[in-house]
Amino acid sequence: MNYKIVVDSCGELTEEMKQSGYFESVAMSIELEGSTIVDDETFDQADFLKRIAASGECPKSSCPSPERYMESYAGEAERVYVVTLTAELSGSYNSAVLGKNLYEEEYGKKQIHIFNSKSASVGETLIALKIQECEEAGMTFEEVIQTVEEYIESQKLYFVLETLETLKKNGRLKGVKALVASALNIKPVMGATPKGTIYQIGQARGIKKALAKMTEMAAEGIQCGENKILGIAHCNCRERAEAVAEMIKEKKNVKDVIISNTAGISSMYANDGGIIVVI
Known part of the structure; x- marks a missing residue:
C-alpha cells in the first residue's frame, strides 16, 4: 500500500472506503453536559440527538490533537494525504500541520500533504475520493496535490x-x-x-x-x-x-x-x- 488518506471525522467515510484499507478517520470529539462523546465508530446518532433535544446546553466540538494526527502518519504508506474540516471554522487543519512537524522531527521527512477542504462533511468525503482517483490514475505526489487543490477550488x-x-x-x-x-x-x-x-x-x-x-x-x-x-x-x-x-x-x-x-x-x-x- 503506497498511499494513505486520513480524514478528520467531520468527513463521513462510506462503507466501501472503510473496507478498502486506504482511508483512516481521525476522531474529533463533542462535549455535552460534562461528558465527552468521541466521534468514531462508537458514535450513536439516535442517542446523541435524543440527548441534544433533552439538553438545555449547546454542545461544543474539539479537533484531534497533533499527536493523534502524528500517529496516523506512521506506517508503510509512502504518501500520506490528509483532508480536514475547513480551517476557517476548526483547528483541525492546524493540528494536522503540527502533527506533520512532530512526525518529521521524530522520524524524518515523509511525503505528507494536508488539504484544507474549505468544506465539511460529505465535501471532505468527495475530496478523499478524488485523491484516491488521482493515485489510482498513477499521478505523482505533486500531480495529485495540484489536481486535488483545483478540485477543492471548484467544489460548492x-x-x-x-x-x-x-x-x-x-x-x-x-x-x-x-x-x-x-x-x-x-x-x-x-x-x-x-x-x-x-x-x-x-x-x-x-x-x-x-x-x-x-x-x-x-x-x-x-x-x-x-x-x-x-x-x-x-x-x-x-x-x-x-x-x-x-x-x-x-x-x-x-x-x-x-x-x-x-x-x-x-x-x-x-x-x-x-x-x-x-x-
Missing part, C-alpha cells in the same frame, strides 16, 4: 437546516447578516464561501421550499459536461436526502451520487433533519 457546498442555533452559538456564523426570525418559519439556504466560511445564499418559507431552492442552486452550480459526483449528507432523514438527489438529477447529469448519514460532528451542527449538498 450548500445546506438547509431545521435550526442554525448550534452553528450560531459556537460562533460559526460570524459575518452572516441577521437571520430572519424563525417565528415566520423562514428557512435560510446557506453555503460555503471560496475561503470556507458560511454565508446565506437565499431563503424560503418552510423546509420543503428551502430544499427546492437549494436544489436549484446546486443544479445551476454544475457546469454542462462536468463529470462530477454529487454528495449528500443527511442528519437522520434519508428520504429527504433521496428526494433532493432526485430533484438535482432531474435538472443535471451527474457521474454518481453518494448519500451518507452524518457522523458526530456533522450531526452536532446539522441537527435532526439537516441536509448538506456538495457538488
Whole structure:
C-alpha cells in the first residue's frame, strides 16, 4: 500500500472506503453536559440527538490533537494525504500541520500533504475520493496535490437546516447578516464561501421550499459536461436526502451520487433533519 488518506471525522467515510484499507478517520470529539462523546465508530446518532433535544446546553466540538494526527502518519504508506474540516471554522487543519512537524522531527521527512477542504462533511468525503482517483490514475505526489487543490477550488457546498442555533452559538456564523426570525418559519439556504466560511445564499418559507431552492442552486452550480459526483449528507432523514438527489438529477447529469448519514460532528451542527449538498 503506497498511499494513505486520513480524514478528520467531520468527513463521513462510506462503507466501501472503510473496507478498502486506504482511508483512516481521525476522531474529533463533542462535549455535552460534562461528558465527552468521541466521534468514531462508537458514535450513536439516535442517542446523541435524543440527548441534544433533552439538553438545555449547546454542545461544543474539539479537533484531534497533533499527536493523534502524528500517529496516523506512521506506517508503510509512502504518501500520506490528509483532508480536514475547513480551517476557517476548526483547528483541525492546524493540528494536522503540527502533527506533520512532530512526525518529521521524530522520524524524518515523509511525503505528507494536508488539504484544507474549505468544506465539511460529505465535501471532505468527495475530496478523499478524488485523491484516491488521482493515485489510482498513477499521478505523482505533486500531480495529485495540484489536481486535488483545483478540485477543492471548484467544489460548492450548500445546506438547509431545521435550526442554525448550534452553528450560531459556537460562533460559526460570524459575518452572516441577521437571520430572519424563525417565528415566520423562514428557512435560510446557506453555503460555503471560496475561503470556507458560511454565508446565506437565499431563503424560503418552510423546509420543503428551502430544499427546492437549494436544489436549484446546486443544479445551476454544475457546469454542462462536468463529470462530477454529487454528495449528500443527511442528519437522520434519508428520504429527504433521496428526494433532493432526485430533484438535482432531474435538472443535471451527474457521474454518481453518494448519500451518507452524518457522523458526530456533522450531526452536532446539522441537527435532526439537516441536509448538506456538495457538488
